[in-house]
Amino acid sequence: MNTGASNFVEGVDLAFWVTIGISVVFLIGITTVIIVFLFKYNKNRHPKPVDVKDNYTLEIIWTVIPTIIFLLMFYYGFIGYVPMREVPSGALEVKVTGMMWSWFFEYENGKKSNVLIVPKDKPVRLNLYSPDILHSFYVPAFRVKEDVVPKVDNYMWFTATLIGDYDILCAEYCGERHSYMISKVVVKDERNFLEWYTSEEKDIHMELTSVGFQVSQEYGCLGCHSSDGSKMYGPTFKGLYQSKRTVFLENDEKKDVAADEGYLTRAMLEPNAEVVQGYTKGSMPSYKGSMTDEEVEQVIEYIKSLDEK
Ligand SMILES: [Cu+2]
Numbered sequence: 001m002n003t004g005a006s007n008f009v010e011g012v013d014l015a016f017w018v019t020i021g022i023s024v025v026f027l028i029g030i031t032t033v034i035i036v037f038l039f040k041y042n043k044n045r046h047p048k049p050v051d052v053k054d055n056y057t058l059e060i061i062w063t064v065i066p067t068i069i070f071l072l073m074f075y076y077g078f079i080g081y082v083p084m085r086e087v088p089s090g091a092l093e094v095k096v097t098g099m100m101w102s103w104f105f106e107y108e109n110g111k112k113s114n115v116l117i118v119p120k121d122k123p124v125r126l127n128l129y130s131p132d133i134l135h136s137f138y139v140p141a142f143r144v145k146e147d148v149v150p151k152v153d154n155y156m157w158f159t160a161t162l163i164g165d166y167d168i169l170c171a172e173y174c175g176e177r178h179s180y181m182i183s184k185v186v187v188k189d190e191r192n193f194l195e196w197y198t199s200e201e202k203d204i205h206m207e208l209t210s211v212g213f214q215v216s217q218e219y220g221c222l223g224c225h226s227s228d229g230s231k232m233y234g235p236t237f238k239g240l241y242q243s244k245r246t247v248f249l250e251n252d253e254k255k256d257v258a259a260d261e262g263y264l265t266r267a268m269l270e271p272n273a274e275v276v277q278g279y280t281k282g283s284m285p286s287y288k289g290s291m292t293d294e295e296v297e298q299v300i301e302y303i304k305s306l307d308e309k
Pocket residue numbers: 098134135136170171172177178181
């Protein structure tokens with residue numbers, strides 16, 4: 001009986017419990033031996049240490065038994081892993097983009113989303129793509145995890161077996177904000193899934209958000225501006241749109257502004273014309289001539305989108 005949220009839960013959990021079980025037996029066994037020996041071979045009882053040499057029986061036993069135990073753990077791991085690389089034909093294909101610092105999903109019919117919506121009881125193949133650095137797509141409830149490697153066509157698959165919402169995490173820990181790459185798998189029954197999948201409504205806003213995010217990344221904006229409210233070298237993008245700011249003009253005069261489209265555009269093209277209080281003049285380069293008008297708009301769309309999540 002499969003009681004987990006995906007077809008892989010049973011196999012992975014079995015390998016996990018076998019390994020844990022063996023480890024617990026050894027933990028108890030070894031600890032007991034340590035305690036017994038502590039008393040039995042105490043210096044008071046055994047004032048003269050005895051050297052044990054060339055005991056072949058003992059050596060064979062401690063080679064053969066651990067080998068069998070390791071092979072047992074390997075066996076359960078292997079039979080749990082092999083099916084994960086064999087995608088059934090007819091699986092629903094979804095392109096997964098893992099980028100600094102979010103997930104993005106694109107379906108074969110052009111549907112785009114920032115949550116992964118899948119039908120229950122149907123195999124789903126995820127084609128993993130990264131435009132920037134290493135990521136690791138992880139759905140704990142499904143017991144699936146796979147590296148997303150730039151320039152490598154990696155994939156994974158699963159069949160969701162329970163309706164519900166499950167967390168998606170990035171399990172890569174060598175970068176600053178992988179832990180902020182949180183999304184969801186939403187498992188729907190087939191009818192509800194098809195209703196969403198075939199609906200005409202084009203998620204243009206989502207598309208713009210994604211493009212704006214990519215542009216912000218390309219120009220290095222996100223190296224100094226966070227998207228989650230935390231203070232980096234420059235002000236955060238979150239809550240920035242329409243917020244009230246005190247800025248210093250070029251002649252050092254103070255002025256109150258609202259961060260609307262006009263202000264944000266000026267901030268990208270002439271960053272030193274109005275420098276926000278608390279930040280250093282000259283620390284941001286001008287993007288005049290390098291960013292197109294369209295790209296400026298896309299970054300603004302991205303900044304706006306952060307407040308709608
Ligand atoms: Cu990541």
